[in-house]
Amino acid sequence: MRPSSLPAFLHLILVLLLVWGTAQAQPAPAPAAAxxxxxxxxxxxxxxxxxxxxPxxxxxxxxxxxSAESDRLVVIDLASMKPTLSLLxxxxxxxxVNWVNERRIVYIMNPPITAASDMQLSGKVAAIDFDGSNRRDNFQRAYVQALLARPGPRPNEIFGTVDVSTGRGDTDYTDLFAVDTVTGHRRDIDTPRRSTDWVFDSTGDILAATRRDGTDTVVMVRTPGGAWRDVHRNGLLNENAIYPRHITPxxxxxxxxxxxxxxxxxxxFxxxxxxLADKPILSSDRFDVGASFVESRGELVGVHYVAERPTTxxxxxxxxQLQARVDAALPGLINRLHVPRTPTTDFMLVSSSxxxxxxxxFVLDAKTGKITARLGNALPEVSAxxxxxxxxxxxxxxxxxNIPVWLTxxxxxxxxxxxxLVVLVHGGPWxxxxxxxxDSEVQFLASRGYAVLQPEFRGSAGFGRKHFAAGxxxxxxxxxxxxxxxxxxxxxxxxxxxxRVCIAGASYGGYAALMGVATQGDTFRCAVSWVGPTDLPYMFVKGVGDTSEVARRFGLPRLLGDPKADAEQLRRTSPVNLAGQIKRPVxxxxxxxxxxxxxxxxxRMRDALERAGNPAQWIMYMDEGHGWSKAANRIDFWTKVERFLDVNLKNAR
Structure with a gap:
């Protein structure tokens, strides 16, 4: 990563990309007939x-x-709205990208995919002060798999993790450490044996953790004497489960x-x-409530959560009151306030979508309750x-x-x-x-004249344990x-x-699209399937894909089917074995x-369809993994999907 050449470029960022007005909250209206x-x-x-x-x-x-393969990190002083840093x-x-403290930023750089191993490794970790000084590149390399959002307990530290494996694709436990972003020194953190997730207090000490035990997750808490005690066991199907999330100040x-x-x-708890407390802090009778927590000035001040949609x-x-003022200024949008942890200014951020x-x-002045600047838009050429x-x-x-479904x-x-209609099936599937x-994919399809249906089919998470277990x-x-x-x-x-109905999706959605035209061809006229599994027994083969040994031995047999006891079902529900039944375009x-x-x-699916006399339209990207990370490939793929749907759905009678 290198600094850019300065004044002209920084002025261009300010004028063309970042600063927007001083009092307005809305972009200029688009033409009436957009x-x-x-x-x-x-x-x-x-x-x-x-x-x-x-902070x-x-x-x-x-x-x-x-650009196609580069990002730029820019730091703005919110009082002056002037850049202090620009790195390519x-x-x-x-x-x-995250703040270690008020001066220092840590970031991870990931190179483009050139081999299957690329996505197994993290990128290079680096850090720099907000004014461009004290840069340290590549002080942690591929063994860093994640940086946790919270800083470590010592100055300039941040927590990181790495999965420790006993063999290819098999994670035995997760190692937690703190890394000094100035010196690069790594310091191991003492954690409960075989733990994989932790909850920290405000000083950086771990007070609760979870560990894996087969497909179960065991919840542990630390006693005042420092010993760890098991307090709950969660099963694979999340029945009567407890998951630690946060220690308040x-x-x-x-x-x-x-x-x-x-x-x-x-x-x-x-x-x-x-x-467990008898009454919830927050709950819904229709949705599972997940949450992230907002602390400021040493207090818990808010909870971001998702019910039907994200809210706070x-x-x-x-x-x-600030939330109400922002919602009035940006009506009909999901507006999230980002509150500083240790505020010395009146500035907050608002993300809106x-x-x-x-x-x-946007930049929000918390004292006046007014939006003072628009920092930018992810897709500025798109008009609502x-x-x-x-x-x-x-x-x-x-x-x-009852099955929830999103309709556009x-x-x-x-x-x-x-x-x-395009039935767009989500991945996962759990x-x-x-x-x-x-969702760019949904809006692309709807803007081309298709109704889009996104079912939260049984087995989807977020809609209660019965809905999940039914899958x-x-x-x-x-x-x-x-x-x-x-x-x-x-x-x-x-x-x-x-x-005129087509079924489409990626990963599990790609599998479901193929099963749709194989077993429900009277409903689905065509299928668009990308990065989907086609041979279910093959998912149990060691060394194939990134499925861990624990998942192969315990998780998949319970959720998908046992490779021995359910062998015939897995064979019958593998699209690669049903190519002869597929008479629709794929x-x-x-x-x-x-x-x-x-x-x-x-x-193998392509070859099976060709042998069956119904060859698929085949696309393979040499520089991609599980999905399309590059804009050029996304544009190419959806261009081909648009033509495919025009011929096989929109104009079919």
Missing amino acids: QPPSLQALFREPALKSATLS TGAHVALVLGE SEGSYLSY TGELIVVSNVGREHFGLFT DIASGK LWLKPELQ SSTQPDQW RALAPTRLMQFKARDGM LPRELPAGGPPP VRGSTGDW VKQWGLAMQADLQDAARWAAEQGHADGK LLAYGKHDWRVPLEHGE
């Missing part, structure tokens, strides 16, 4: 990737998408738990007695006026289970009847698919039936043309260096 966004506008490298407030609120660190990450992406342990409940909520519970009236608004960042909102709805599957309809509906926030061993079965039921529901409700795409779903999955 055109659909271009592929380049939707899938470019973000102009502004992140904004991180310094006192005096500075902000910005990551700008400089030549040939690398900045995957992590007053020493209270906050956990997420669904003990005796259907949904995860936020509770206090008494370390001395080992008991503020514990201070003045912050509630919605299903029709890409991420954008040309986009369509995403709504959360619900339908009943064929067995009566084209802004301009066709005159001759309902629009064609994750939540969406929060209804910005056990249901790949290609009840999970797949939910996708067909979603498409039929959309047609019955008049949202989409039931005769687009297949993979990255050559995919570390999670190796290229062989795609090549």
